[in-house]
Amino acid sequence: MRILHTSDWHLGQHFFGQTRQAEHVAFVDWLLNLVVEKEVDVLLIAGDVFDTGTPPSYARELYHHCLAELSKLKVQCVVLGGNHDSVAMLNESSGILARLNITVVPGLMTDPMEHVIPLHNRQGTQQAWLCALPYLRPRDLVVSQAGQTQQQKQAQLLDAIQQQYHSIKLLADQQAKRLPIVGTGHLTTLGASVSESVRDLYIGLLDAFPADAFPDFDYLALGHIHRAQRVAGSEVMRYCGSPIPLSFDEAQQQKKVLLVDLLANGLVDVTEQEIPEFRHLMSLKTSLAELPKQLENLAQKASKQWPAWLEIRVDSDAYLSDLQPRIEALTAELPIEVLRIRREHQGSQEGLAQIQEQQLQELSVEEVFSRRLALEELDEAQREALVLLHKQLLESLVVESDEL
CATH class of the missing domain: 3.30.160.720 (Double Stranded RNA Binding Domain)
Structure with a gap:
C-alpha cells in the first residue's frame, strides 16, 4: 500500500498581515492531483492542520473540501491534532467525517483502542495498522506535584510519553496478524536536525523526546518540525515538514511530502515528492x-x-x-x-x-x-x-x- 505522509498545513495562517489562502488552495489542488497520479491509498496529516484553535472560515471550508474530494477518490484519511489545533474544534466534525472513511484523532482519547486504526488500500483490503498518536499535551499525561524540580517534571513527562507510545504499540501488536505497524507523532524528537548543516541536538528539553525511546515501528510519520528530514539518520523515522514556508527563515527550504510504500513484510521505500513553490x-x-x-x-x-x-x-x-x-x-x-x-x-x-x-x-x-x-x-x-x-x-x- 502507499501512504502519503504530510503535516503542518497551518491552514488560516496570517503572515505579517497577509493571508495564505491562495497558497493553501494551490497546495490542496496540487495534493489532490498527486494522490491520483501516485495512486495513494492513505493520507496522513501528522498534526497542525490549522494555525490557530479558531481558524478563519476559509480554512475550515478548504479542510472539509479537501477531505471530501479524497473520500470521492476512495482514499482513507487520518487527521491528527497538533499543538496549534483545538481538540474541540477538530472533534466537531469527526463524527460526520468518519462516515467518509476519515478518522480524526484530535487529542489523547479515553479509549486507547481509538488510537489503533486499520489501514486499507483503495480496494478495501487491510494492509497495515496505525498507532495514531497526536500531540500529547502535558496536562493529559502528568499531574504536577509540589516541590518538583524542572528536571523531575521533565523526566516525568518523557516517561509518560514513552509509556503512552509503548502501550498503544502493544495494542497494535496484539491486532497485527503479521501486518506492518505505522506510528505517528507530533512532537520534537532529539536527533532531529534543526539546520541545514545537519547538527543533532542532544540536550534535554521539556518537549523533546529521545528517538531511541520510540517502540519499533515499520515507519514513524512525524510532524511539528517544518523541514523534511530523517531523525538521527533513520530511514523509518521521518519528518515531512510543512507544505509552504511559514517564516522567512524557511524561505530557502525545498518543501516536500513523503510517499511511503509498505508490503506485508514492512517498509519498502520512502520517496520524497517536492512541492512547487507557489509564492517566492x-x-x-x-x-x-x-x-x-x-x-x-x-x-x-x-x-x-x-x-x-x-x-x-x-x-x-x-x-x-x-x-x-x-x-x-x-x-x-x-x-x-x-x-x-x-x-x-x-x-x-x-x-x-x-x-x-x-x-x-x-x-x-x-x-x-x-x-x-x-x-x-x-x-x-x-x-x-x-x-x-x-x-x-x-x-x-x-x-x-x-x-x-
Whole structure:
C-alpha cells in the first residue's frame, strides 16, 4: 500500500498581515492531483492542520473540501491534532467525517483502542495498522506535584510519553496478524536536525523526546518540525515538514511530502515528492545602493498573480526616516510586496545595547531574545536548543490564548 505522509498545513495562517489562502488552495489542488497520479491509498496529516484553535472560515471550508474530494477518490484519511489545533474544534466534525472513511484523532482519547486504526488500500483490503498518536499535551499525561524540580517534571513527562507510545504499540501488536505497524507523532524528537548543516541536538528539553525511546515501528510519520528530514539518520523515522514556508527563515527550504510504500513484510521505500513553490519568499540583506538591481532580479521570479514577499534587511548604522518610502517607490511597478523592513547595523556592537539604537517596532520577539542570548557564554548545541525551546514556548502561548 502507499501512504502519503504530510503535516503542518497551518491552514488560516496570517503572515505579517497577509493571508495564505491562495497558497493553501494551490497546495490542496496540487495534493489532490498527486494522490491520483501516485495512486495513494492513505493520507496522513501528522498534526497542525490549522494555525490557530479558531481558524478563519476559509480554512475550515478548504479542510472539509479537501477531505471530501479524497473520500470521492476512495482514499482513507487520518487527521491528527497538533499543538496549534483545538481538540474541540477538530472533534466537531469527526463524527460526520468518519462516515467518509476519515478518522480524526484530535487529542489523547479515553479509549486507547481509538488510537489503533486499520489501514486499507483503495480496494478495501487491510494492509497495515496505525498507532495514531497526536500531540500529547502535558496536562493529559502528568499531574504536577509540589516541590518538583524542572528536571523531575521533565523526566516525568518523557516517561509518560514513552509509556503512552509503548502501550498503544502493544495494542497494535496484539491486532497485527503479521501486518506492518505505522506510528505517528507530533512532537520534537532529539536527533532531529534543526539546520541545514545537519547538527543533532542532544540536550534535554521539556518537549523533546529521545528517538531511541520510540517502540519499533515499520515507519514513524512525524510532524511539528517544518523541514523534511530523517531523525538521527533513520530511514523509518521521518519528518515531512510543512507544505509552504511559514517564516522567512524557511524561505530557502525545498518543501516536500513523503510517499511511503509498505508490503506485508514492512517498509519498502520512502520517496520524497517536492512541492512547487507557489509564492517566492525571501529575506534579503542588502545595502541601499545594491537594492534596485536586486529587486529587478527578484521580480523575474514573481508575477502579478503571485507577487514575491520580501523581508528587506538594510545595512545602515543611521536611522533613515525615509527608508520605507524609498523602498515603496522602488517596488511600486514590480510584482513584489515588502512585508518587513529592518536595519542591520554594520558596527560591532552586540546584545541589548544595539536594541536601544533601533525602534522597538523594527524588532520581533525572536530578535530581542536572540540578542539577549548573545550575551551568554554557551556552546553551539546549547544555544540552538534554547532557541528551539523559546520558539515552542511562544507557540504554546499562542495556542493556549486561542483556546481560552
